[in-house]
Amino acid sequence: MSRSVVIIGAGPGGLAAAMLLAASGQNVTVIERGARVGGRCSRLELGDYRFDAGPTFFLYPRIIEELFESCGFDFRKEVEMLRLDPLYRLSFMREDGAFDHLRLWSDPQQLAAAVAEFSPHDAAGLQQFMLDNRAKLAAFEPVLSRPFSRMTDFLDPQILKALRHLRPWASVDRELARYFQDPRLRLAFSFQSKYLGMSPFRCPSLFTILSFLEHEHGVWHPVGGCNAVIDVMARLAQRMGVRIELQQPVEEIVFEGRKAVGVLTAAGVHRADAVVVNADFAQAMHTLVPDALRTRWTDAKLASKRYSCSTFMLYLGIEGSVDLDHHTVLLAEKYADNLREIECGSAPPATPSVYVQNASRSDPTLAPPGHSTLYVLVPVGNLERGIDWARERARYRALVFKRLEAMGIQDLERRIRVEHIITPQEWASDHAVFRGATFNLAHSLDQMLCWRPNNRFEDLERVYLVGGGTHPGSGLPVIFEGARITARLMAEDLGFKALAPRQATALTPRTGAALIGACE
Incomplete structure (x- = not known):
């Protein structure tokens, strides 16, 4: 029997669940508030420059390969993947301003x-x-x-x-x-x-x-960026019969008692046998589900939980090239102090660590000929302590540019052709991320496994969760695994046959013998 399922959000978890459910013969509709699929893994286009909005490291492709194969597709034929070597360069800044560099290799x-x-x-x-x-x-x-x-x-x-x-x-x-x-x-x-x-x-x-x-x-780069994987997933899901409706914010989940029976958008009520929530978990609970219907995850309980840090983001399209590896991480000279500043969250870190992706070095599809894209991420505190990012924005941009100059990126301001900034405030207001905590609930032991929101959401009937806010947690391979868990639970509850996992061709691991030989 085919069941109707509405998925709120077209992020990686939502699209993975949509593919699995559609392959099981279910009638699936994905409703996305944004203008494109991907959520925090979407594509940002600034003129002729293309960026990943969020994740840039693609790890452990085995899970997505298995997911594709179980749905009848070959991941490697659908997505061109580049294995990076070196994986990245780490720059340890000393207090005298000099650097110690370390490249780590596959x-x-x-x-x-x-x-x-x-x-x-x-x-x-x-x-x-x-x-x-x-x-x-x-x-x-x-x-x-x-x-x-x-x-x-x-x-x-x-x-x-x-x-x-x-x-x-x-x-x-x-x-x-x-x-x-x-x-x-x-x-x-x-x-x-x-x-x-x-x-x-x-x-x-x-x-x-x-x-x-x-x-x-390995650390992998999908040609076009991690967002290219999400675009392929959306295309294949639609080929399988999934309907994807963009720019349709869900206003609330519709209940009969404690049982979800659909969702409400500006277009009306979409009836469903089950609802899958792929939105930011805490934000979705506050906005889509009345507090009175929740027992374990009430507003008060959500307020008491610990959330991840946030990020200050710069997306720069520049003229010319940059002499940095594909991935470079500048680690602050007083790293422990930097982390304490992030955790305290009362002010942005004074000497921040900085991650820079110089993806055009490996992937010329991201920028016009002779130009480059720079993706700059700075870990900062979330909004719990109320930093005024409207006031801090320009000052912190200038501070980050000084760090980039220290990394050896010269004459940057003059070469910028496009620029976009996301602060924790924009993560919260424009991207619907609770407290701007870009990595969801913190992954402390008391917020993992059965202490994390369950894939079969324990507070409500016929409501299921996918994404970084539920078990097993954040990160693309883990989110894809979570979608497989959720799809299996839905098959049990709704009475359809779950897909039998089909083993994809495994990547060749670095064997113990090879490493032992290298270390001798």
Whole structure:
């Protein structure tokens, strides 16, 4: 029997769920408030320059490959992917203004050599880090691919076996201290906690698997940007019969008692057997669901939760080229102080860390000939402490430009042809992100697994969640996995047959033997 499903939001999770449900024979409509698909993973066009609005690192393609194949498509035929090597360059700014540079590579021999040159006494730790995290990922991947709705889920033998790798008392930084003495090297393998909007000094030790994923399975660039993957997903979903309605903000979810029966837009009520929420979780609860209908996730409870940091964004189309790697990260000279400023959130960081994507170096489709695109991201506090970004905007832009100049980008102001800025205030007001927290609920242990909003939303009937605000969490591969969990739960509840996962051709991993040889 075909069921009707309305999905609120055409972000990565919403489109992944739409593909899976349509492939199962369901009648799917995706309703998107914006003018294009993608949500925080959409495309930003400024004249002839194209940017990713949000994520720029594409990691662990195996999950999206499996998702495509289960729907009858070959991901590699639909999306041209470039594997980056080096993965990125890290620049550690010293207090005297000089830099220590470290390039990290996908190739095991080059990676081992770079680590040995940068911190000789830590070279041996690389081999053990890779071996331990390979085992950790193997143990936790099945855990993160299943739903969590109650404490008794932890009694599953597979989960109990995985928990021995968790080390809940340790942060990412403390965990890395088992392998690397040099604090700069620990930062090189922990700055990825910013993908979750968290500090490595607070982020649970589980997430050392983020940097491991980069080295084991590569950092990828889809030609056209990560947004190109989302555009392909939307096109294929429509080919499968999914209706996508743009510029249609959902005003509320329609209920009969506690059961969702559709959504209301300016065009009227869209009736449905189930509703999938792919909007920012906290913002959606405040705007789409009456507080009285929620029990566990009331407005008061949402206000008490911890949220990720936000970001100050610069999108620059410039004349000429820039001598930076595809991905470059400037790590503040007082990194711990920088993180405390972000967490405090009462003022923007005085000496910020800066991430720059110079994607035109690898992908000439993003800018006119002889021009470049620069994507600049600065982690800052969310809006909880009330920073006035209308007042701070110009001052902070000038500060960020000084950091870019210190990174070696010269004569930048004169070469700018287009420019766009997003502050935490715009994330909140224009992009409907609660408190401007671009990475959703923080990924602390008490806000993960069954303590995170469930994929089958526990407060309401026939309401399901996908996206970074639900289990398993933020990040594109994790969001795609969450969509698979949600689709399976919906099949159970609505009485249709879930897609049997079909194994895609796996990427060749960097084997333990290869890395051991490189480290000897």
